[in-house]
Amino acid sequence: MTAAHWPTLDDIREGAKRIEGVVTHTPMVPSFGLSGARDAEVRIKLETTQPTRAFKVRGAANVILSHDSIDPGKGVVAYSTGNHGRAVAYLASTLGIPATVCMSHNTTADKQESLRTMGATVRLVGESQDEAAELARNLEDRGALLVDPINDPITTAGQGTIGLEIVEDWPEVDTVVVPVSGGALMAGIAQAVKSLSPRTRVVGVSMDRGAAMYESLQAGHPVAVPEVESLADSLQGGITLENHHSFEMVRDLVDDVVLVTEEEIGVAMAEAVIEERLVLEGAGATPIAALINRDRDLFGARVALVATGAMVDNLTLTRLVDLHGEQVARVLGRRP
Amino acid sequence: MTAAHWPTLDDIREGAKRIEGVVTHTPMVPSFGLSGARDAEVRIKLETTQPTRAFKVRGAANVILSHDSIDPGKGVVAYSTGNHGRAVAYLASTLGIPATVCMSHNTTADKQESLRTMGATVRLVGESQDEAAELARNLEDRGALLVDPINDPITTAGQGTIGLEIVEDWPEVDTVVVPVSGGALMAGIAQAVKSLSPRTRVVGVSMDRGAAMYESLQAGHPVAVPEVESLADSLQGGITLENHHSFEMVRDLVDDVVLVTEEEIGVAMAEAVIEERLVLEGAGATPIAALINRDRDLFGARVALVATGAMVDNLTLTRLVDLHGEQVARVLGRRP
Numbered sequence A, B: 001m002t003a004a005h006w007p008t009l010d011d012i013r014e015g016a017k018r019i020e021g022v023v024t025h026t027p028m029v030p031s032f033g034l035s036g037a038r039d040a041e042v043r044i045k046l047e048t049t050q051p052t053r054a055f056k057v058r059g060a061a062n063v064i065l066s067h068d069s070i071d072p073g074k075g076v077v078a079y080s081t082g083n084h085g086r087a088v089a090y091l092a093s094t095l096g097i098p099a100t101v102c103m104s105h106n107t108t109a110d111k112q113e114s115l116r117t118m119g120a121t122v123r124l125v126g127e128s129q130d131e132a133a134e135l136a137r138n139l140e141d142r143g144a145l146l147v148d149p150i151n152d153p154i155t156t157a158g159q160g161t162i163g164l165e166i167v168e169d170w171p172e173v174d175t176v177v178v179p180v181s182g183g184a185l186m187a188g189i190a191q192a193v194k195s196l197s198p199r200t201r202v203v204g205v206s207m208d209r210g211a212a213m214y215e216s217l218q219a220g221h222p223v224a225v226p227e228v229e230s231l232a233d234s235l236q237g238g239i240t241l242e243n244h245h246s247f248e249m250v251r252d253l254v255d256d257v258v259l260v261t262e263e264e265i266g267v268a269m270a271e272a273v274i275e276e277r278l279v280l281e282g283a284g285a286t287p288i289a290a291l292i293n294r295d296r297d298l299f300g301a302r303v304a305l306v307a308t309g310a311m312v313d314n315l316t317l318t319r320l321v322d323l324h325g326e327q328v329a330r331v332l333g334r335r336p
Helices: A007-021 A032-038 A057-066 A082-096 A109-117 A129-141 A153-169 A184-196 A212-219 A247-253 A264-277 A280-291 A313-333 B008-019 B031-036 B057-066 B083-095 B107-118 B127-140 B153-169 B184-196 B213-217 B246-253 B264-277 B282-295 B312-329
Strands: A029-032 A041-046 A076-079 A099-102 A121-126 A175-179 A201-207 A255-262 A302-307 B028-030 B041-046 B076-078 B097-101 B123-126 B175-179 B201-207 B255-261 B302-307
Touching: A007 A057, A007 A153, A007 A184, A029 A153, A032 A041, A032 A264, A032 A280, A032 B107, A041 A153, A041 A175, A041 A313, A057 A082, A057 A153, A057 A184, A076 A082, A076 A129, A082 A099, A082 A109, A082 A184, A099 A109, A099 A129, A099 B041, A109 A121, A109 B031, A153 A184, A153 A302, A175 A184, A175 A280, A175 B302, A184 A201, A184 A247, A201 A212, A201 A280, A212 A247, A212 A255, A255 A264, A255 A280, A264 A313, A264 B312, A280 A302, A313 B264, A313 B312, B008 B057, B008 B153, B028 B153, B031 B041, B031 B264, B031 B282, B041 B153, B057 B083, B057 B153, B057 B184, B076 B127, B083 B097, B083 B107, B097 B107, B097 B127, B153 B184, B153 B302, B175 B184, B175 B282, B184 B201, B184 B246, B201 B213, B201 B282, B213 B246, B213 B255, B255 B264, B255 B282, B264 B282, B282 B302
Parallel strands: A041 A302, A076 A099, A099 A121, A175 A201, A175 A302, A201 A255, B041 B302, B076 B097, B097 B123, B175 B201, B175 B302, B201 B255
Antiparallel strands: A029 A041, B028 B041
């Protein structure tokens, strides 16, 4: 694959028009606490206000709406236990077509139930994500539209609409901070931001345990990493060894990719509840974690943090808030 | 006061133009859980995504921006320990004029600090809200603009822009459910909704302890009520005995005002975190509480709930989530 296959600014603009009305132009709210603590103007882009509470609906909508002949009997298919699966289920339900989400028998009953609530058919197979992917590809071969979260440039263009909105809503922004997993979100945002405002920095963030894109950048090519438990579970998973474009785009367009620890993610999730009044999953809180803990010079004076999703269970959330309350107060320079 | 002094649909439309760009056209997200549980299509209007995390910025912005000659030395003044004070402080800071918020010495250090973080001068006086109000009026006499949250029809028109957005974004809505305190929010929304869509019902909700508007409606005229501790503390306070228009508007335009118990509010706040991934203050969760617990026929098939604000301390929040988790599962028809 060459740069010719990267989604362009025009592709992203076309995506924005295509998905308008289906997805939300999300608000970007000031963080008074983080602004004071880091001597910067900090705003948080609330992808948690998408219908499915996560950004994934942008890319999935761009793919589904760009196919004008989906077989109404076969519908759409995804293999994902998380926000991408929810996005595909939601969109199919609003469009009145069937959605099938493939997952392994290891998936929790909660996640299965959540997808059924949104109208999807859940197909359980085997013990691993690989077997779920195989089933999804079988359904694709039989006529369903498989929505690919990583290697479809139309997905990447859809996620890139976040970058368009950030620069349109805040042209002065110095740095945009984005969670990095498979790289479609990071690549799309970087393309939009760098095209519209070349001087604006884009910084990626991953957890320091099993960050596939970071390790691939270090190696100079896509590598597989072992999956390690993390609060940022939405960032787990590889970038695929046959990665089509997100690896090169992140390598060439992104200024920095930094790592944050589990402790830093936990404190950031607690800060989000206590100060921002936001429920964020670990992945969605990684930009806050980076801003709090990494070198201030990385970010500049006007910083946009992309809060990507809210898929966290309440026991984890309340535990973190109770555990880290005093540390959040210290971070914000207040009496605990 | 007569109906001639009520803000009209045109006043609300003018307000919407005036405050555009300063306040957020807020997203309205589907609640999959409540929709399933109540066999209705339920959407939640996220006023918690305003810059100050509460709707109050709409009315305050409409008032401040309608005065084209604010004394830049005197600025604006409010007496409020809550979301209205934060709104006035935020707007003044974005406009580069001084804000003074008057409050009694009884106010917690947290609330004072939160206002100072937003750039306001905090003036402490006496032991009661009445003394704070007196100080604010003194500052008004000396040239500051006092922003009135209840009796200024321009405030009411600003809050009414929520009703405009709901009907524009969802013309099919059957019922709009709104927390009721001093009545400006309820009156403004009712005026907008009933003007644009007369068949749409508007339902108010208050806590069953010290609900001034509800008691006034029962009495047939504005009455004072004793202040009782409640999870919905933002709804405390009177409608003022000299009430200028909100009492009459609520009496004449609103289909129903219902009450919810402390237990119902607590479960609704827990539901918001667990299922909607939203941090809501008690007042902001009262529409969820009403939808869960009151007669289904009150609401119809398409219901918009206005989530007004997010000013809740994290200890209360985590306690409620831990306490009510199983009850939330039962409400949503799931295995606890």
